[in-house]
Amino acid sequence: MAEEKKIPYKIYLEEKEMPTAWYNLRADMKNKPAPLLNPGTRKPMKQEELEQVFCRELAAQELDDETAYIPIPEEIRNFYRMYRPSPLVRAYCLEEKLQTPAKIYYKFEGNNTSGSHKLNSAIAQAYYAKKQGLKGVTTETGAGQWGTALSMACAYLELDCRVYMVKVSYEQKPFRREVMRTYGATVTPSPSGETEAGRAILKKHPGTTGSLGCAISEAVEAAASREGYRYVLGSVLNQVLLHQSVIGLETKTAMDKYGIVPDVIIGCAGGGSNLGGLISPFMGEKIRGEKDYRIIGVEPASCPSLTRGRFAYDFCDTGMVTPLAKMYTLGNNFIPSPNHAGGLRYHGMSPVISQLYHDGLMEAVSVEQSAVFEAAELFARVEGILPAPESSHAIRVAMDEALRCKETGEEKTILFGLTGTGYFDMVAYEKYNDGRMTDEIPGQEELERGFATIPRL
Amino acid sequence: MAEEKKIPYKIYLEEKEMPTAWYNLRADMKNKPAPLLNPGTRKPMKQEELEQVFCRELAAQELDDETAYIPIPEEIRNFYRMYRPSPLVRAYCLEEKLQTPAKIYYKFEGNNTSGSHKLNSAIAQAYYAKKQGLKGVTTETGAGQWGTALSMACAYLELDCRVYMVKVSYEQKPFRREVMRTYGATVTPSPSGETEAGRAILKKHPGTTGSLGCAISEAVEAAASREGYRYVLGSVLNQVLLHQSVIGLETKTAMDKYGIVPDVIIGCAGGGSNLGGLISPFMGEKIRGEKDYRIIGVEPASCPSLTRGRFAYDFCDTGMVTPLAKMYTLGNNFIPSPNHAGGLRYHGMSPVISQLYHDGLMEAVSVEQSAVFEAAELFARVEGILPAPESSHAIRVAMDEALRCKETGEEKTILFGLTGTGYFDMVAYEKYNDGRMTDEIPGQEELERGFATIPRL
Known part of the structure; x- marks a missing residue:
């Protein structure tokens, strides 16, 4: 005692x-996670294919199963020091x-x-987008924590931020939307009529309260249809x-x-x-x-x-x-x-x-x-x-x-x-x-x- | 640089x-703050009069213009260590x-x-009330921070907590009420019809959105009318x-x-x-x-x-x-x-x-x-x-x-x-x-x- x-x-x-470097567990895994597949060819995604969705350095990090320690850029470490x-x-x-x-x-x-912890990745993803000279990013958010985190990171770096928020959360959490707006983000309830994916889901499931899966489809489409935008994701990857x-x-x-x-x-x-x-x-x-x-x-x-x-x-x-x-x-x-x-x-x-x-x-x-x-x-x-x-x-x-x-x-x-x-x-x-x-x-x-x-x- | x-x-x-002791600035003030007056006699409040409203040790602290350092009880210091x-x-x-x-x-x-900072005093006031063997405390809250803080302190010490919340805040901040309820408090919008003070204010100013002043009147009355309760206040004192x-x-x-x-x-x-x-x-x-x-x-x-x-x-x-x-x-x-x-x-x-x-x-x-x-x-x-x-x-x-x-x-x-x-x-x-x-x-x-x-x- x-x-x-x-x-x-x-x-x-x-x-x-x-920490001054992130730790990449994949480097130590004996069975590596299976690679992402291209939805068209069903072949493993290559760096250049991933770069159409994600920004360059993030695509590289996505594919890197070898490097155990990846240095955290100083700008990100400075942001980390705020919280x-x-x-x-x-x-x-x-x-x-x-x-x-x-x-x-x-x-x-x-x-x-x-x-929440979501800010740890939000600032990293926003940083690499900014470094690549992009105008903005799109994303989805469920409970709203990821969207808030990304809004904060984007406000800090002066990047545009567009968030598709799962409708049930958008309705249950009106104040989350205001926090994101205070940080300058645009917030749209998902499924929305703004994207083809959203319209298709609404047609198939009228009255749906949404899901992360739908919101992701909308955010990916929104990024692809805008010059200088990439999609970012708060989990899974x-x-x-x-x-x-x-x-x-x-x-x-x-x-x-x-x-x-x-x-x-x-x-x-x-x-x-x-x-x-x-x-x-x-x-x-x-x-x-x-x-x-x-x-x-x-x-x-x-x-x-x-x-x-x-x-x-x-x-x-x-x-x-x-x-x-x-x-x-x-x-x-x-x-x-x-x-x-x-x-x-x-x-x-x-x-x-x-x-x-x-x-x-x-x-x-x-x-x-x-x-x-x-x-x-x-x-x-x-x-x-x-x-x-x-x-x-x-x-x-x-x-x-x-x-x-x-x-x-x-x-x-x-x-x-x-x-x-x-x-x-x-x-x-x-x-x-x-x-x-x-x-x-x-x-x-x-x-x-x-x-x-x-x-x- | x-x-x-x-x-x-x-x-x-x-x-x-x-810190292991609070600092009592009054001990160093050349011109002490003027004493509280009894609303009936208009004479300075004595310890025993104050004890009808506040619990004993808090009444003593209220009147103490001499002691520069007052030790913080260990239980309070342990609570402080949580945040x-x-x-x-x-x-x-x-x-x-x-x-x-x-x-x-x-x-x-x-x-x-x-x-907010309100928790620093909430735990102290709840602690002394508990120590005196009281059943509960009543208070008012404006923006809701004090009420939340007191609810938290009371939940920790298992004291009953009754909060009169300024009506405009109660309406603008429904979620504040839920936080207080989650901590087991009873929350009433003020002015309410529950107290004489509340009814008088409602009669004089129908449709008022309330004020801290009204809510204090109600909370003081509610404490006085219940056995084993005292009133506590989040500021001013x-x-x-x-x-x-x-x-x-x-x-x-x-x-x-x-x-x-x-x-x-x-x-x-x-x-x-x-x-x-x-x-x-x-x-x-x-x-x-x-x-x-x-x-x-x-x-x-x-x-x-x-x-x-x-x-x-x-x-x-x-x-x-x-x-x-x-x-x-x-x-x-x-x-x-x-x-x-x-x-x-x-x-x-x-x-x-x-x-x-x-x-x-x-x-x-x-x-x-x-x-x-x-x-x-x-x-x-x-x-x-x-x-x-x-x-x-x-x-x-x-x-x-x-x-x-x-x-x-x-x-x-x-x-x-x-x-x-x-x-x-x-x-x-x-x-x-x-x-x-x-x-x-x-x-x-x-x-x-x-x-x-x-x-x-």
Whole structure:
């Protein structure tokens, strides 16, 4: 106990201890993630093909399976200094509340105006777009965190920013739209009548509340139809996981500094950006056989790509205009129940995470949203941070793990990623506070309908 | 320049460098703030009289003009460790954007779920109430930050919390209400039909959008009519400024550590809690003749208590049920235009701040809200933090000062308090983004109507 007292509530690294290079886990993976395929030729995408969608350096990062460390440009490091290093928090109050012998830590990425970790990749993607002399970028956003993050990065670099926002979020979160507008972005609810992809989806599913898959189709089309624009994406891609490695690298440095070794590492998983970033240096050690960790991805039961999806090549979007990625997928046409409150609505999963999961290097569990909000409320009350619904998926599983330790008496060290805050999710919290939240899990028939849209190669 | 580079973007103290005692500026003031008067007898309130409204230890702190340092109980220090020390930020990006030779620093108090500095006093007040064995507390909230902070503190200590929320904020900020509910508080829009004070105000001003003064009357009445409840207040009082000294103490320690001496210290002023807390150790040095600083309080032109009010004894509330305080006041009946978007809506001002201002130890300026939001937007874009409208009053004046330095070439060091974030103020930002924000300054006649309600002693 005496030794433990030395660990502060929050471990902040000094600025000079911040990473100067991103870590590219792919370099250490024995089975590399499968390459993206050209949707026309069904052949692996080449650099020059990717450059039609993404800007040059990002296309290179997307394809680079070899370089373990990629230097972070100084301009990006300076931006990081405005809100990083983020704290690694010892959840003393949660431990006390749960009366668990487990030691719980969380890496908190919500202390910035975008409210999440998404800013780590937004600034990188905006920086490379600016460097290439582009005028602007287009993107989609689901819960709104990525759109906000990209708006902030673009405002900082004076780039134009056009965001297609999943309609259900646009309606539930009018204030998210205003934050993006304050940062100078144009925000359009998706599906919209502005693009061919949007019009096609509206025709096929009138009254749809949208999905990330639809919004991606629209954003990709919008970029392609404008001179000097490229599309950027907040999750799923290899490049995004690369940028998000800053989360894991900081966590590892902070833990090493205090001699802390996690037994279990838990992260929520929508497209996989936070999970991939958080686990990267730990997974690297695990793959290299240096250490062993139990690693768990947590997804919503209403959008269970890892736990109930298929490992197959699928389109990243609903409109089937993007490259094909080999990933765990529910089918590009799968749209979670509008009853589902949080983010993590994506039909697929990062190819890196998918490969790691397929190779048995990590586990996945799905949780129901009422249990997630119950954990969120308890966490808010004892730890003083109102968490994002997405992040609360990880809280739920971390708490369950800590409660198991209470039964067994094990003093496990649990690390989880607290990706963001729920300040713009109060409609969902209201539903929970009013006792109106229910759980809706897709039946096998519904899943089969989704699977039917996975292309046969 | 080389020496400057050593100063990081954010200075975080270590936990062991956090203050262990609050600093009571009154102990060093030559002219003490005038005592509160009993509203019936018009004689100075005694400890036992104050205890009918406030809990015991807080009543003692309210009256203590002698003790310079009051230890912070360990339980409160542990709570502080969940979100403090707060960062002292060097605004490199803002300096660059303004092309000013000035060095700008801000103490950022928004990195907690209440979104402001209010939590510093909320936990202290809730702690003493709990310690006294009370069941719960009642309070008012304007912009909603104080109510949120108190809800969080009460949830942590398992105390009941009843909040009267100024109606205009209740309507503009439905999500604030949900945050408070998530923390288990009961929230009532004020004026309400629940209290005599509320009913009287509604009768006199049907359709009023409320004011802090009305909400205080209701909260005081609600506490008095319930067994085991006391009233707590988020600003104005001596005890609140005492707790908020933690802001200034951390700032001073951080600045001393890097050899930084501010020339100008700027804080927004509603009831005076942030301003009083930020300036306290600096003002102490100034009063003791050890150092000189220029100190500026910034208030909205639509609620200009320091710059256009009278220095007189007045009720702290509109219903005239509270003790009388000697302060700069616009009259207890003064209600700012509903057009006014931010907080800082209080008719009076902390007696400590009022006395310091009266004694010429500090300056005050008022600013119009369109200029405030212009500064807020620029700040958000370059510094990456979307500020609360209240805090943006200080940003406006800090920017003006930095722009003056640009003209004169002076390399002044400017320190300001960034009290919180604007995530629940997007209705106001929307108004600004849509070009619908106007400035409405009370005419002399309107002020006279307010002054007429100041009692003659």
